[in-house]
Amino acid sequence: MTLKGGLNFMQSKTRWWILGTGGTAVVVVLSMAGYLLLAPGPAYVPPQNSPATQPQALTADDVAHAYAQGFETLDPTAAAKVTDDPTAATAALTLVFKNMSNARLTASLAGNAVGDTASMNVDWHSGQLDMAYQVPLKMVQANGKWAVHWTDADIHPELAKGQSLALRTTPGGSSLTDRNGQPMTMDSVPKSVKAGVQQAIGGDLQAVDGHSITIVDATGTDVKTLEQKEGTKKAAYALTIDGTVQAAAQKAVDGVQGAATIVALQASTGEVLGIATNSAFDSGNLSPLTGTFPPGSTIKIVTATAAIEHGLTANSTVNCPNTVHIGPRTIPNEDTLKLGSPPDYATAMHEAFAYSCNTTFAQLAANLGANDLPTAAHQLGLGVDFDIPGMTTNTGRIDAASDEVDRAVDGFGQGTDLVSPFGMAVVAATVHNGHATTPMLLRGQQTTATGQVAAPSAGVLDQVRTMMREVCTVGTARGLASLPGTYGKTGTAEVGDGAAHGWFVGYRNDVAFAVLLPHADSSGPAVNVAGTFLRTIG
Known part of the structure; x- marks a missing residue:
């Protein structure tokens, strides 16, 4: 093919551009590869498996801390989801938190996880009872992810499969009763003598309850008492009121x-x-x-x-x-x-x-x-x-x-x-x-x-x-x-x-x-x- 001006086209895949700059024509010859570099196109998206976009994998220490945090906040779902058996863990943790609902709980990781092991400090408080212990946590990997290997011992190291903890309360009872031995509160004392009774007995009628924490089986039957604090009774008073x-x-x-x-x-x-x-x-x-x-x-x-x-x-x-x-x-x-x-x-x-x-x-x-x-x-x-x-x-x-x-x-x-x-x-x-x-x-x-x-x-x-x-x-x-x-x-x-x-x-x-x-x-x-x-x- 011959162009105007007597120029010959040398290759079929070659393109010509005439760029106007002032009154001067400039002829530029580009190959197809050059066209591809300069032509507009979609933005660059790195491959999905690029290290630049993949979340950083949780370490064993991260997972152990997450379990301890969920345990302390009484959140069975949060604690269970970082275990290798969330269904069983959720059920067991829900039960123990219910059984121990009248106790206060603190829990935290004891230092950092080392290799595939970690340790969690646990402390239950109820009245004058205080039970503190450590729970060993076994860390496992599956599909490149760390998890707490679930067993019931992740609640307390002495728990066997299907066992749980329960808080037992032994009422100290009222220090004031009627003539028949039935507990009385100040609200049930006749109005005309309430002030006199308060003065005679010191005004404080509430005895201190006793508490114990026990291991229970799947039926709720006590297996072993782990910690016990006896209640204390104040001097007992009995009114002649019927x-x-x-x-x-x-x-x-x-x-x-x-x-x-x-x-x-x-x-x-x-x-x-x-x-x-x-x-x-x-x-x-x-x-x-x-x-x-x-x-x-x-x-x-x-x-x-x-x-x-x-x-x-x-x-x-x-x-x-x-x-x-x-x-x-x-x-x-x-x-x-x-x-x-x-x-x-x-x-x-x-x-x-x-x-x-x-x-x-x-x-x-x-x-x-x-x-x-x-x-x-x-x-x-x-x-x-x-x-x-x-x-x-x-x-x-x-x-x-x-x-x-x-x-x-x-x-x-x-x-x-x-x-x-x-x-x-x-x-x-x-x-x-x-x-x-x-x-x-x-x-x-x-x-x-x-x-x-x-x-x-x-x-x-x-x-x-x-x-x-x-x-x-x-x-x-x-x-x-x-x-x-x-x-x-x-x-x-x-x-x-x-x-x-x-x-x-x-x-x-x-x-x-x-x-x-x-x-x-x-x-x-x-x-x-x-x-x-x-x-x-x-």
Whole structure:
């Protein structure tokens, strides 16, 4: 082929370019190889097996560290994936972390892996128990990669195939129990004595649990104990509280809209069985143990005792008109109550007691000596100063009265008489058991009593019991007639211009109690609360 200008093309694979530079033509001849070097094309990609792009292979030391890190962080998946049997390792590690979940764990590689061996430091902590050991790790290579050779001994060197570790806890138990040996917390201690109990026992009820770490087989059965730390018990304290009685008392008062409280003692011993107050009682800053209230007709237990001690009997003839005049004072009965026939309205003392005749007991008290009511009160526990570990109490007081009018109003609970629910529970217990009652809250810690005297004679108390029983069969608490063996006395105590306090005091079986509903306006609600309480405890 001939080009213009007479130039001949020498080879078929030769190309010509004419480059313009200014007005000058430059002829360049390139071979095909030169074209390939200068022509545009895709970017260079090194081969995939190039050392420049391949991640650096993990060393045996890297893998051992990864296993130790996964072990310490309780991550079974992370630890297992660097072993040569991830499935088995995941299952075993998941189980041991579950079995030891209440323990703290630290783990780290002991130095660096040397050749195909490494060692991991492990330390389990629980309470005062500390178990530290080393785990040898065998490193193996497969397909050019390092891995921890999996066996159950990678958890603990003494584990055989299928075995694991387990943390066992032996509860130290509470250092405080109820009368039946059941553990108690401060939340279950009656509110009225919680502060006193805390002070008596130092406030700390939590004993120290014991712990052990054991090897267990696939069924969870202990094979071998590796480490053990015995628990420690503090000095054990037992309250005389009965859980059933306490719960029943609390339920009974919680069912009352207004303020209410129940104090219950074991009648035969004086031990405190339960003390319950509801939120309305608590919000008034009232105390069933130290707070004192006018007793109303419940004080007729004392007046009847004094009268019998001075020659009367339950069958003695007394008078119960609707009103009676003593000195300048006119004393009425509640509503239009009168017993017997006119003109003198004669009746037996036990009947006047059952129907709570104020005019009868005002006359009886007026005819007593100045100190006769306070003496009988002391015999029944009122006015006695008890020093009871775990609780502060005030039973109340009945003052001596030289004036017959003062004695008269004291005789039916509307004078200067002041008693606590605790004090009236002591009275009921004394009537029941026939001897001076010494209350107790903490077993093994004795109560001391100041001003305590011998209880009234059996002959006197037998008659008082008979009268208290009649109250619950035909008298003012006859709503409890269906509860056999219930003894008691109702009381309605006038309080200034406000609604009267309602009382019911008594005992059934071996439980002596006092129920007070401040400002309930009558004794009826207190009788109902007592019935709920007594039916619950059976």
